[in-house]
Amino acid sequence: MSTIGIFPASGGLGTSTYTHLLKAVPASNVVLISRHPEKTPQIYKDQGVHLRQASYEASPAELEAAFQGINTLFLISYPSHVHEYRTGLHIPALDAAHRAGVKHVFYSSLAFALPDKSTTLAEVMGAHLDTEAHLRKLAEQDPSFSWTSIREGLYHESFPIYTAFLDLKDESTTEILIPHDGSGPGISWA
Ligand SMILES: NC(=O)c1ccc[n+]([C@@H]2O[C@H](COP(=O)([O-])OP(=O)(O)OC[C@H]3O[C@@H](n4cnc5c(N)ncnc54)[C@H](OP(=O)(O)O)[C@@H]3O)[C@@H](O)[C@H]2O)c1
Known part of the structure; x- marks a missing residue:
């Protein structure tokens, strides 16, 4: 079975995803990457989930090491509305994942693009479009790499x-x- 990674795994979306995922796949196939892996609830540590430390601001080599051995990565967007800063963190993380051998990326995007799908009037969508464009480029350059952008609606909260x-x-x-x-x-x- 392939190995599934989540980064960052500790927030609302990351935690909801892995608690659901662990009902379906063995914990030994799941890698949770976060800034403070020691804070992962004991119940999941006991199940044998793999824990790794990394931050979005880590060096390219550190990010690559954190993504080693992962086949499918859920990359959760950096929690900010600031377009350029967010893009500047997503692209090195994606490049590191690709260098580490990740074959498929699921990315948490947003449904705020205009119908042509590549432009937006919403500042918060800018980094998502940049990130999708980078995923598209990686897949064009490497036929063994694929991606899924999950264009989520508004969280009801x-x-x-x-x-x-x-x-x-x-x-x-x-x-x-x-x-x-x-x-x-x-x-x-x-
Ligand atoms: N569609 C919508 O309506 C909607 C609504 C809200 C949010 N969002 C977006 O969805 C994404 C996830 O949201 P969420 O609700 O799960 O957010 P959240 O609960 O606030 O979690 C944020 C996550 O980001 C991590 N993080 C923060 N700075 C980091 C860094 N420098 N390096 C690595 N990890 C870092 C946090 O880690 P720590 O535990 O270490 O702090 C935490 O895991 C965000 O991009 C957010 O903007 C979308």
Whole structure:
């Protein structure tokens, strides 16, 4: 069975993914890479999941070492809206994964691109498009490499942003104003 890696594995999306994955594949085939692997809950350490340390800001050689032996990598985007900084971390991580021999990358992208699929009006989507373009380039250069971009909808926990920062605990709020007449395509929640 191939080895599946997740980086970074410790956040909300990473943890949800590996807790689900470990119900389906042996822990010995799963590599969790994070800045603080010692914080991984004991229950998963006991199952024999592999733990490795790396940060997005690690050197190319350190990232390559962290990805060694992994066939399929879930690369979770760096948690920031800052386009250039985020792109600048994703591309070296992808290059390191490719050099390490990773054959397929799943990437956590976002569904904020215009219909031509390569342009966006949303700052937060910029690094995702750059990252997808780099994945496309790697696959064009190396036919043994493939990728899947998961263009996720809005996480439903973000709903306050779209409901005028409604605070469910604030009972004084009686009205919320949403700048949308309801006739559009709507919001795809994840
Ligand atoms: N589609 C949407 O609506 C939506 C909503 C929210 C977030 N997102 C995006 O989805 C991705 C994951 O979100 P999430 O909710 O899982 O985020 P999260 O729970 O805040 O987790 C962030 C993860 O990033 C790691 N991290 C932070 N800085 C790092 C670094 N320098 N090197 C390596 N790892 C680093 C954290 O590791 P530590 O444990 O070491 O801190 C943690 O594993 C992010 O890119 C986020 O922007 C999308």
